[in-house]
Amino acid sequence: MSGIAKPRVSRPLRREPSGGEPSGGEPSGSAPSGNAPAPARVTFANWNEFQVELRRRIDEFLLRSGRPARDSIRAYVKAVVVLTAFALFYCGLVFVAVGWWQGLLLAMCLGAAAAAIGMNIMHDGGHGSFSKRPWVNKLAAMTLDVVGGSSYIWSWKHGIFHHTYANIAGYDSDIDLGKLGRVSPHQPRYWYQRWQHWYLWPMYGVMAIRWHVYDDFRDLVRGRIGSRPFPRPTGRELAILIGGKAAFFALAFGIPACFHPLWVVIVFYGTVAFVLGTLLSVVFQMAHCVEGAAFPSPDKGSGRMTRAWAVHQVETTRDFIRHSRVRAWFLGGLNFQIEHHLFPRISHVNYAAISNLVEDTCKEFGVHYTEHLSLWSGLVSHFRWLRRMGSTNQAG
Numbered sequence: 539m540s541g542i543a544k545p546r547v548s549r550p551l552r553r554e555p556s557g558g559e560p561s562g563g564e565p566s567g568s569a570p571s572g573n574a575p576a577p578a579r580v581t582f583a584n585w586n587e588f589q590v591e592l593r594r595r596i597d598e599f600l601l602r603s604g605r606p607a608r609d610s611i612r613a614y615v616k617a618v619v620v621l622t623a624f625a626l627f628y629c630g631l632v633f634v635a636v637g638w639w640q641g642l643l644l645a646m647c648l649g650a651a652a653a654a655i656g657m658n659i660m661h662d663g664g665h666g667s668f669s670k671r672p673w674v675n676k677l678a679a680m681t682l683d684v685v686g687g688s689s690y691i692w693s694w695k696h697g698i699f700h701h702t703y704a705n706i707a708g709y710d711s712d713i714d715l716g717k718l719g720r721v722s723p724h725q726p727r728y729w730y731q732r733w734q735h736w737y738l739w740p741m742y743g744v745m746a747i748r749w750h751v752y753d754d755f756r757d758l759v760r761g762r763i764g765s766r767p768f769p770r771p772t773g774r775e776l777a778i779l780i781g782g783k784a785a786f787f788a789l790a791f792g793i794p795a796c797f798h799p800l801w802v803v804i805v806f807y808g809t810v811a812f813v814l815g816t817l818l819s820v821v822f823q824m825a826h827c828v829e830g831a832a833f834p835s836p837d838k839g840s841g842r843m844t845r846a847w848a849v850h851q852v853e854t855t856r857d858f859i860r861h862s863r864v865r866a867w868f869l870g871g872l873n874f875q876i877e878h879h880l881f882p883r884i885s886h887v888n889y890a891a892i893s894n895l896v897e898d899t900c901k902e903f904g905v906h907y908t909e910h911l912s913l914w915s916g917l918v919s920h921f922r923w924l925r926r927m928g929s930t931n932q933a934g
């Protein structure tokens with residue numbers, strides 16, 4: 539097996555020894571066809587001293603501390619724990635639970651375990667940061683197919699469009715909520731979005747259901763994700779997508795329906811998916827769609843960004859609750875979102891250890907590094923940002 543199919547947008551010019559993402563190159567992509575400004579090509583400024591020095595320091599730190607950038611024992615142990623928990627909660631819900639309250643509790647735990655698979659196993663596998671071996675990364679990434687999403691489409695939507703063009707409206711498909719929500723000052727605003735800071739929260743829960751039963755199929759048929767075209771999967775990738783969806787629908791509906799009435803199956807599937815969607819959405823939103831995160835747009839004529847790629851990643855992203863080891867364990871290091879955006883090909887189990895070095899280097903180079911110190915402050919910040927984006931055409 540090889541790794542997830544690599545996209546055909548221009549990739550960064552150099553690869554990091556530690557397996558980092560764009561490193562001093564100028565990622566570029568074709569223009570979107572949405573409402574956002576659409577220069578033919580987006581490029582980043584050339585100032586690379588910050589990125590080169592940061593990468594050097596992180597490589598040196600990993601070497602000195604003996605921490606493997608990938609294939610960490612801790613990541614493998616965690617994968618076993620998370621997958622075991624998922625299997626136990628699933629079997630408990632489908633085969634053991636008696637009464638609605640047991641079912642409800644197990645469904646919520648199963649939703650959290652599915653989110654943990656996404657954040658701890660699949661996310662690293664999709665970025666190629668789980669292992670040095672492509673087939674191990676592929677297996678890890680394919681856990682997403684089993685819990686309902688296409689790992690192939692995700693690799694484009696998140697791995698490429700989001701990670702290269704973070705918070706650039708029209709290019710970053712992860713901040714594209716369609717007409718439902720406006721999270722960037724460069725997206726069109728609709729009258730009903732003045733209430734989006736209230737209605738989007740429950741919609742986050744519904745988004746996982748949409749992803750499972752609609753979004754992947756729509757993207758497959760259209761050949762684009764939001765406004766961004768992508769190559770439809772063929773051969774093995776198409777087989778994984780179809781086989782993954784079949785396995786997911788069997789797990790979510792087919793097997794449970796052999797033991798329970800269909801309406802019960804649908805209610806508990808909805809509960810699991812609601813918890814899953816809420817967790818994944820809120821974790822993402824607190825990192826990018828909050829006060830203090832930048833939403834720059836390219837020059838309309840040249841497509842040039844004013845900031846270098848690495849600086850752009852830091853300024854469009856916020857960490858949250860870096861001090862909480864327990865929550866960092868569950869979140870797969872996604873609370874260290876700045877570190878993840880700078881080094882997506884380093885296993886998430888290293889993010890806590892490199893975080894201070896990243897912050898200090900940012901300060902030294904005058905790059906704005908920000909963090910929500912509590913979960914509550916991150917949630918409130920997202921609430922305020924939604925209210926601002928829904929009520930005014932300006933960033934505020």
Ligand SMILES: [Zn+2]
Nearest residue numbers: 665696878882
């Ligand atoms: Zn990522």
